Amino acid sequence: MSDDDIERIAGATDALLLRMKTLEKANADLEARVAERTAELEAVNRELEAFSYSVSHDLKAPLRGIDGYARILLDEYGERLDDEGRRLLGNVCRGVAQMHRLIGDMLAYSRLERQVLAPCAVELQPLAEEVLSAIDEGGLPEAARLSIDMGGLEVRADRNGLAIVLRNLLANALKFHAPGQVPVVHVSAQREGQAVRIEVCDEGIGFDMKYHERIFDIFQRLNRVEDYPGTGVGLALVKRAVARMGGRVFVNSVPGEGTCFTVELPAP
Structure with missing residues (x-):
């Protein structure tokens, strides 16, 4: 060398x-x-x-x-x-x-x-029925028509966080209907690739889609509190919980026809 x-x-x-x-x-x-x-x-x-x-x-x-x-x-x-x-x-x-x-x-x-989240495989049907049962004990609107069919699917999520999401979306869907109108709500889920889409749809009063981003902001309301009681925090909770679980939430609505919220979360 x-x-x-x-x-x-x-x-x-x-x-x-x-x-x-x-x-x-x-x-x-x-x-x-x-x-x-x-x-x-x-x-x-x-x-x-x-x-x-x-x-x-x-x-x-x-x-x-x-x-x-x-x-x-x-x-x-x-x-x-x-x-x-x-x-x-x-x-x-x-x-x-x-x-x-x-x-x-x-x-x-x-x-x-x-809150420290604990992601795991969560069965959607039992959780949705559990959330609905808690709403029923608190006073489910009389004569409400509600169907839940999660197709036997699971998602990867924090169970408590997902319960917060379903509770607020169900409460919203059951609340925003015209006076004298029977609340009609459909909850379902479907697999799309590596994600699962959960839909909470109603046949209520709906809203103008130009406000679709505003409704997820904290303390924002589209209706008078005298007509539809609430604090304007529920959908902000939904958005934050879904984001923390690695998912996304969006909405589609037609005034006078109803609203459909979609939550997309990872499949297990």
């Missing part, structure tokens, strides 16, 4: 050692940044937990007081009030109830952001 060869090998070795040191430093810097980012995320989570505690306790307590005093006035002094006075107190009670629902939905949204 000539001196030139030895010098080239030595030079290559030095260059390799320098490259290794550079990579080691870059790796150490990366680990430091990851640790710093992790600490920042943990701090944000602690702040969110503190916020949730504050919302749950500090806001609900005065609301309970307002509701309690309003009901005492209605029960014990209602006969002394005229129709307008009773109507106004009734509005106070309904406003408090709406605020309670809003706080509950805000907490649910906050918990969803912090």
